Amino acid sequence: MRFGRPSLTVQLGALFAVVAAIVFSAVATYLCHALAAQLQARDDADLVEHALRIRHLLTETRDAAAVRADPHRFLDAVDRGRGLLMVIQAEDGEPLTQNTGDRAFVGIARPVAAGREPSTADAVDATSGRGARMRALTAMGAVGAGGTLVRIALAHTADDRAAVMQGHRRKVLAAAFAGAVLTALLGFLLVRRGFDRVKSLARQAHEVSAHNLAKRLDAEAAPEELRELARAFNAVLDRLQGSFVNLSQFADDLAHDLRTPLNNLMVQTEVVFSQPRSPEEYQDLLSSNYEEFGRLARMVESMLFLARADHDQIALATEPLDVGAELARIADYFEGPALDAGVSFAISAGGAVRADALLFRRAVSNLVANAIRYTPRGGAVRLSALAAPGGVAVSVSNPGAGIAPEHLSRLFDRFYRSDPSRSSGSVSAGLGLAIVKSIMALHGGGATVTSEIGGHTCFSLFFPDAPPAAVI
Ligand SMILES: Nc1ncnc2c1ncn2[C@@H]1O[C@H](COP(=O)(O)OP(=O)(O)OP(=O)(O)O)[C@@H](O)[C@H]1O
Ligand SMILES: [Mg+2]
Structure with a gap:
């Protein structure tokens, strides 16, 4: 024992x-x-x-x-x-x-x-x-x-x-002894009764499981001393439930988004294999498959990036960047796709921004890729940088159909696409903006969007002058 x-x-x-x-x-x-x-x-x-x-x-x-x-x-x-x-x-x-x-x-x-x-x-x-x-x-x-x-x-x-x-002393001592024993016994019983409430909270906590995450401790019924603890526990459960729901949603979306391109690959390949084909036809199949593999590889790479960002495994190398030069460089990079889409660029920027060069380019490029996709022929994508209190706001804005207000709050979620007609297409994975959001969080800044239906859609990235101390 x-x-x-x-x-x-x-x-x-x-x-x-x-x-x-x-x-x-x-x-x-x-x-x-x-x-x-x-x-x-x-x-x-x-x-x-x-x-x-x-x-x-x-x-x-x-x-x-x-x-x-x-x-x-x-x-x-x-x-x-x-x-x-x-x-x-x-x-x-x-x-x-x-x-x-x-x-x-x-x-x-x-x-x-x-x-x-x-x-x-x-x-x-x-x-x-x-x-x-x-x-x-x-x-x-x-x-x-x-x-x-x-x-x-x-x-x-x-x-x-x-x-x-002598007689009195004996009686008083006996009474005192009996009183002490009785009080101790009653005290013990009362304390035990008091702890029953703690046990009841523990029982409630035991009922919480992955299948029953909505269960909460009854904080209001708990004694005052434990109420704060119960509330804190409930708040932890709220956060866990939020993450858990996000995670399950993420897993669902992931499975769904991997299934579509894999099915495409299999169906295309089966069709080609169903009868003898000419070398050109095989070549077509391979190049189509190659594109699909490329998309899958990009998607997996994006997922890995997001996972690493979630676990703080991305080390930032922030440095002062010449925003004008950086934006011009990105516009150059997108010259080809922009020409194909009949879209031009307008850049108005100056000064410096403190950021990790590679991640800065990645974030802005994701916005520019979207902007080109959604700008009607003949339109111009505007890239600008403005000094804001405590930092610099880099914006990418484009004319187009605009995004309905109900989509705006979820736009930066993983796999979220506001445009169902493109969802199943092979171009979009719905991860670009989630990556932008992660990059901005790493910089201690943030990303926002404003959009008018039939007007301009503007994505803004705020880079603080002093990024978080923890990052190198
Ligand atoms: N400039 C824009 N104008 C209109 N809608 C946009 C714009 N940028 C993004 N969106 C909407 O936001 C959604 C999410 O964008 P995000 O970049 O995250 O994913 P995606 O472009 O669909 O896929 P990916 O970037 O992973 O290839 C898009 O599907 C689109 O519906
Ligand atoms: Mg995108």
């Missing part, structure tokens, strides 16, 4: 027990002290009351000799059974009457003068001959009409108090 770290429930339960034990011990100690003080106060009041009573009896006694002659009047006034000790002495120290042989307490307290009423403040601590603790009070009393002074020494043994205290 392995003993790991104790669970949080056990730890909190133990902490609860310790705290409860400390609190109950403190309360028990306080209660014992309070009771001890109260009992002592009661004993002191008892001493004062007896001193007054004896003083009164003395006034009713003829003289000191009468005190000695009739000791019972005084002895009866003092209840020995309650632990009260009394010694009455003449002023010269000669004992007149007493209910104890113990004299240890007699000289301890300063006697209260006959003219003053004793109070509890006059009581002092004393020790009996046997070493037991007691409270003592001494007062002077006047005997009869003559007013002879005698000393009344009284003491209260603590036995009575000690017995009460």
Whole structure:
């Protein structure tokens, strides 16, 4: 059996027990002290009351000799059974009457003068001959009409108090112990109950799977302390679900887009093989296949580029580029296709842009290729670069049919084509703009599009002056 770290429930339960034990011990100690003080106060009041009573009896006694002659009047006034000790002495120290042989307490307290009423403040601590603790009070009393002074020494043994205290202490300690155990037990149960909510969240989290990605934790029902965690978990699930849906969509599109050219290749080849053909016909087949293979290769290369960009595996080598020269160079490169399409270029650019030269060319070329394709004969593709706050905006704009607004937001998605008539054609894969978007993200910039139906379509690339620090 392995003993790991104790669970949080056990730890909190133990902490609860310790705290409860400390609190109950403190309360028990306080209660014992309070009771001890109260009992002592009661004993002191008892001493004062007896001193007054004896003083009164003395006034009713003829003289000191009468005190000695009739000791019972005084002895009866003092209840020995309650632990009260009394010694009455003449002023010269000669004992007149007493209910104890113990004299240890007699000289301890300063006697209260006959003219003053004793109070509890006059009581002092004393020790009996046997070493037991007691409270003592001494007062002077006047005997009869003559007013002879005698000393009344009284003491209260603590036995009575000690017995009460002992019983009380035992009960309080037992109650404190029981209270601590009970509190610890209740604390443990409460903590466990509290953690049931955590377990319920964990159960909900277990229900989330690839087939059930829409499932979310019930954050609002969670206790406040866990609500933020549940919300954060839900936000992670939102992001994961988004990526997951994109990924499945991507896989679907990929399969679909590879199937079409592969089918074309197979059908064409089968048709040619179905009967003997002339060398020219075989040559035609091979060149057609070659084109199709080229398209497939470009598509796979584009996919690889996007995958590498997704995983940050493309290192940028940014440098200041002369935008005018770069745009002119791209226009030159597209001279042939532009001539075929009857499209011309208009370039208005100057200044520099900070970008990776190869990726800059690739992004702009993708836009130019699209623009040539969608510009009607005789139209002009405009390439321009304008300083924008914090960077440079490079735009490729062309006249044409334009793109309907509902397509604009998805145009940069992989495999998205707004023009269904061309979707199945062999020219377009629907990856060009996705690559543009990735390249711009790598540069810490962005790509936007605006289009008017029947007017101009303008793609704009924003290159920031300071590309992200992480890229080299
Ligand atoms: N200048 C434009 N005018 C009108 N529509 C455009 C323009 N540029 C892009 N589009 C639309 O956006 C879609 C996506 O373009 P994207 O460049 O991503 O793919 P593609 O050109 O179809 O294929 P690929 O570039 O991979 O060969 C195009 O299919 C087209 O419908
Ligand atoms: Mg394209």
